[in-house]
Amino acid sequence: MRGGSRTLIDLTGQTFGRLYVVDRYDTPEMKSRPLWRCFCDCGRVAIVEGQNLRAGMTRSCGCLRTDVLRENAKRRKEKNRERNNNLADDKRGPVLP
Numbered sequence: 657m658r659g660g661s662r663t664l665i666d667l668t669g670q671t672f673g674r675l676y677v678v679d680r681y682d683t684p685e686m687k688s689r690p691l692w693r694c695f696c697d698c699g700r701v702a703i704v705e706g707q708n709l710r711a712g713m714t715r716s717c718g719c720l721r722t723d724v725l726r727e728n729a730k731r732r733k734e735k736n737r738e739r740n741n742n743l744a745d746d747k748r749g750p751v752l753p
């Protein structure tokens with residue numbers, strides 16, 4: 657380890673979810689937390705706070721989140737269709753208050 661911040665943990669070469677840490681990303685002003693440049697499985701580059709990587713909060717450039725949302729939306733749609741089918745079977749016509 658070189659000099660500098662005592663709290664800096666070298667994450668180079670580690671993988672977090674879909675992210676592979678390439679190197680440290682130096683910001684012009686060093687007031688922010690340590691940032692790391694990562695390659696995502698999808699081919700994009702992501703700049704991520706080391707803290708978020710280690711906490712498991714960031715595991716992709718954003719594509720993983722998109723995938724999860726899409727997956728959830730699909731699942732919800734299927735569930736709704738199931739429920740609608742059940743309603744159609746159980747009751748005839750709209751339910752009045």
Ligand SMILES: [Zn+2]
Pocket residue numbers: 674696697698699700716717718719720
């Ligand atoms: Zn990605």
